[in-house]
Amino acid sequence: KAGVTQTPRYLIKTRGQQVTLSCSPISGHRSVSWYQQTPGQGLQFLFEYFSETQRNKGNFPGRFSGRQFSNSRSEMNVSTLELGDSALYLCASSPGPLANTQYFGPGTRLTVL
Amino acid sequence: AQTVTQSQPEMSVQEAETVTLSCTYDTSESNYYLFWYKQPPSRQMILVIRQEAYKQQNATENRFSVNFQKAAKSFSLKISDSQLGDTAMYFCAFMKRSNNAGNMLTFGGGTRLMVKP
Numbered sequence: 371k372a373g374v375t376q377t378p379r380y381l382i383k384t385r386g387q388q389v390t391l392s393c394s395p396i397s398g399h400r401s402v403s404w405y406q407q408t409p410g411q412g413l414q415f416l417f418e419y420f421s422e423t424q425r426n427k428g429n430f431p432g433r434f435s436g437r438q439f440s441n442s443r444s445e446m447n448v449s450t451l452e453l454g455d456s457a458l459y460l461c462a463s464s465p466g467p468l469a470n471t472q473y474f475g476p477g478t479r480l481t482v483l
Numbered sequence: 484a485q486t487v488t489q490s491q492p493e494m495s496v497q498e499a500e501t502v503t504l505s506c507t508y509d510t511s512e513s514n515y516y517l518f519w520y521k522q523p524p525s526r527q528m529i530l531v532i533r534q535e536a537y538k539q540q541n542a543t544e545n546r547f548s549v550n551f552q553k554a555a556k557s558f559s560l561k562i563s564d565s566q567l568g569d570t571a572m573y574f575c576a577f578m579k580r581s582n583n584a585g586n587m588l589t590f591g592g593g594t595r596l597m598v599k600p
Contacts, residue, residue, distance in 0.1 A: 401585075401586050403587065412592050412593065413593075415589070418586055418587060420586075425585040426587050428587075460528060462586075464586045467585065467586070468580070468582070468586075470586070472530075472586055472588060474527065479526075
């Protein structure tokens with residue numbers, strides 16, 4: 371089985387722009403979670419989607435949003451980018467709502483200038 | 484809310500030796516999972532080992548084993564016969580297990596492990 375894929379792998383944006391990141395889960399997996407990793411804050415949970423519904427949301431401003439499609443692929447969007455949004459964004463997938471193990475993609479490295 | 488603490492920011496070990504990484508957590512939950520993930524320089528997060536809180540037996544996966552002390556809320560990772568490829572950041576993580584908990588991981592701050600030849 372192919373692993374979790376994320377596109378693009380690298381992205382450079384300027385302050386005020388918006389960005390959309392994509393995540394394709396492992397085939398058959400229906401839960402997708404997003405995490406932000408920064409040197410200062412470490413790994414922080416953004417949100418989780420299951421069956422096209424957001425199940426959990428972390429403590430991030432409303433500029434961070436996401437969605438999931440019927441094929442379980444997920445996108446996250448960050449509007450009005452700030453310098454502090456520079457981070458590695460990791461996507462993880464699980465087979466279902468209580469699958470307990472998450473498998474991570476390679477991440478998207480976002481740099482905001 | 485849960486918290487996960489890794490008190491060793493950096494560690495080093497000689498190749499072929501054994502090293503133990505520490506992790507403590509704080510939770511009021513009784514049903515949960517604990518994980519160790521490895522993040523090598525490639526940044527790909529790789530699952531190392533998983534422990535169900537209701538199981539008293541410590542999980543083992545080849546050279547990796549854990550010492551799970553539920554009452555003490557401690558979850559350490561032992562790496563035996565360390566290999567150069569074990570060089571990575573290691574993250575301890577907690578996940579609540581309930582019908583409405585979802586799949587949300589709470590991570591510790593990580594321990595950078597360097598295996599020296």
